[in-house]
Every structure is written in structure tokens, then in C-alpha cells.
Amino acid sequence: MFSSESLISAHDLTKKFGSFTAVDHIDFEVYKGECVGFLGPNGAGKTTTVRMIYCFLPLTEGELSVAGMSVATQAREIKNMVGVAPQEDNLDFDFSVIKNLQVYARYFDISKAEAEKRAKEQLTFFQLEEKKNVLISELSTGMKRRLILARALINEPQILLLDEPTTGLDPQARHLVWEEVRSLRKRGVTIILTTHYMDEAAALCDRILLMDNGKVIEQGRPSELIKKHIGADVLEVDNDEKLLQTLKAEFPDAQFETFGDRIHVFTTQPHGVFERFLEKNPFTNVTIRNANLEDVFLKLTGRGLKA
Numbered sequence: 001m002f003s004s005e006s007l008i009s010a011h012d013l014t015k016k017f018g019s020f021t022a023v024d025h026i027d028f029e030v031y032k033g034e035c036v037g038f039l040g041p042n043g044a045g046k047t048t049t050v051r052m053i054y055c056f057l058p059l060t061e062g063e064l065s066v067a068g069m070s071v072a073t074q075a076r077e078i079k080n081m082v083g084v085a086p087q088e089d090n091l092d093f094d095f096s097v098i099k100n101l102q103v104y105a106r107y108f109d110i111s112k113a114e115a116e117k118r119a120k121e122q123l124t125f126f127q128l129e130e131k132k133n134v135l136i137s138e139l140s141t142g143m144k145r146r147l148i149l150a151r152a153l154i155n156e157p158q159i160l161l162l163d164e165p166t167t168g169l170d171p172q173a174r175h176l177v178w179e180e181v182r183s184l185r186k187r188g189v190t191i192i193l194t195t196h197y198m199d200e201a202a203a204l205c206d207r208i209l210l211m212d213n214g215k216v217i218e219q220g221r222p223s224e225l226i227k228k229h230i231g232a233d234v235l236e237v238d239n240d241e242k243l244l245q246t247l248k249a250e251f252p253d254a255q256f257e258t259f260g261d262r263i264h265v266f267t268t269q270p271h272g273v274f275e276r277f278l279e280k281n282p283f284t285n286v287t288i289r290n291a292n293l294e295d296v297f298l299k300l301t302g303r304g305l306k307a
């Protein structure tokens with residue numbers, strides 16, 4: 001599906017802020033043409049990692065290269081081939097929507113006419129033409145997010161870094177972004193995407209890199225991770241000690257996790273085992289569903305909120 005050529009390569013990559021280690025000696029590769037999802041709880045180190053890739057933050061230790069170039073010495077060349085939609089809103093509030101795109105385009109070697117054309121295309125795609133001449137302060141949160149995405153595409157990047165691109169977007173706009181990500185991927189653009197929406201990661205990403213406390217704790221294709229850590233089906237029932245014992249006796253190979261007032265039972269057995277059990281043992285407030293990436297996330301990163 002994607003090439004075996006590594007486009008972004010991190011070895012022993014570390015970022016410290018004072019004595020605090022935000023990114024802790026991590027290794028990873030991103031291959032040409034793939035869409036990789038960086039997932040992890042708040043504070044896991046995703047944004048810090050992405051910022052080092054686009055040469056915004058210097059590394060503390062380790063090596064990081066983009067298209068064979070070192071982020072330490074070839075920042076200019078790297079920035080030319082990368083498009084960035086940062087997590088925070090860094091639009092220029094003194095300028096209009098269109099001016100934000102035009103000014104940004106000047107950082108790259110793009111003619112004025114070409115920049116004009118691309119800006120128009122992006123505003124059309126992200127449904128912002130009507131707002132072309134308004135100031136940033138007059139945009140809604142979701143519109144600002146869409147403009148940041150439009151801006152990230154102005155230099156027609158070969159690598160796209162999207163840090164929570166769909167946070168705050170309405171469902172229509174979210175699907176518009178998905179459509180764009182898929183279409184860019186088809187055209188061979190390599191994409192790193194951070195998101196807290198597990199359905200988004202499952203829908204868009206070829207591979208997931210799961211981070212926690214500055215480390216990469218797991219990586220793989222979404223379907224493989226689900227199969228490896230969770231299984232096929234999940235049964236959710238109200239937390240009840242007697243019921244738990246019955247389920248444990250019935251499904252000795254299953255994994256059980258208590259989540260608040262619910263018990264989750266994960267099985268690797270084929271679809272249908274829970275249904276058959278429920279026919280014989282009917283009880284209320286029960287859900288059977290397919291295992292998903294959110295189950296993997298919660299299982300591997302713990303269920304409590306991160307401090």
C-alpha cells in the first residue's frame with residue numbers, strides 16, 4: 001500500500017523542558033505515502049514530537065531526519081516540503097482570511113499569481129469563500145480550524161503534519177477533512193495525524209503509534225492492534241459481582257476490565273458467543289459490540305485521567 005522508504009526517521013529522540021522529559025528516547029519511522037496516527041493521552045508528548053519534526057522545537061538528544069535531512073541543520077529545506085496544521089490557533093489576527101493565506105505563501109517559493117490561485121482553491125474546498133475578507137476575530141472556532149488546514153496546504157507539501165485537525169469541527173467539516181486526507185494520501189502525500197477521536201484514527205490511519213508519558217508504547221495497524229490487545233467482540237454489562245463470576249466461569253479465556261459501573265468483557269472467540277450466552281442467561285442493560293481502537297487506547301494507557 002505504501003512504500004518501504006522511510007521518510008521520517010527518529011532515533012533515541014528526546015525532548016526535555018528543564019528537568020522534565022516530554023519525549024523520552026523514542027524511535028519510530030514514517031514511510032513514504034502512509035498516514036500515521038499519533039495517539040495518546042493529554043500530555044503524552046505528541047505535539048512536542050510533531051513540533052520537532054517541523055523544526056519548531058530543537059531536540060535535546062537523539063536524531064531526527066526528514067527525507068534524509070537533519071532537522072538540526074536543514075530546517076529550511078524541511079520546512080519547504082512540510083505542511084503544518086498546529087494544534088494551537090496561530091493565525092494572524094491583524095489580517096483577513098485571504099491575507100493570512102497570501103502572507104503565509106510568501107514564506108515559500110511560490111509566485112504571487114500561483115499563491116492567489118491556490119488560496120482561492122483552498123478557500124473553496126474548505127467552504128470559506130464567503131469569509132474571504134473578514135478578520136480572523138470574526139471567524140467561528142471551526143472556521144479558524146478550517147483556515148489553518150487550508151493554510152497547511154498552500155505550499156503543496158509532500159509531508160503533512162496535522163495536530164488534532166478536526167477538534168472543534170462540526171460533522172460536515174470533519175468529513176470534509178477526512179475526504180481531503182484520503183485524497184492527499186492517494187496522491188502520495190505522507191501524513192502524520194494526531195487525534196483523540198479513535199474512529200478518525202481507525203478510518204484514516206494505515207498505522208498507529210501510541211504514546212504515553214513521552215514513550216512509544218505500541219505501534220501497528222489499527223486492525224492488528226485491536227486483534228492483538230482486545231479481540232473480536234466486547235460485552236458490556238453493569239458491574240455486579242455475581243454476574244462477573246458467572247461470566248468468568250462461562251468465558252475462562254476472556255479478559256475482564258471494570259470501567260466505572262460497567263464491566264467490559266473482551267473475547268477472541270468468534271462473533272456470536274456472547275449472543276448465544278445471553279439467549280440462555282438473559283439480563284438487562286447489556287451491550288455487545290465490535291472491539292475498537294478506543295478499547296486498545298484505554299487498555300494500554302490506563303483508564304484514569306492523566307495528571
Ligand SMILES: Nc1ncnc2c1ncn2[C@@H]1O[C@H](COP(=O)(O)OP(=O)(O)OP(=O)(O)O)[C@@H](O)[C@H]1O
Binds near residue numbers: 020043
Ligand atoms: N514549552 C513547554 N514547556 C514546558 N513543558 C512543556 C512545554 N510544551 C509541552 N510541555 C509538557 O510536555 C508534555 C507533553 O506535552 P505535549 O503538548 O507534547 O502533549 P500532547 O500529547 O500533545 O497532549 P494533548 O493531547 O493534550 O495535546 C506535557 O507534560 C506538557 O506540559
Ligand SMILES: [Mg+2]
Binds near residue numbers: 046047048087163
Ligand atoms: Mg497535543
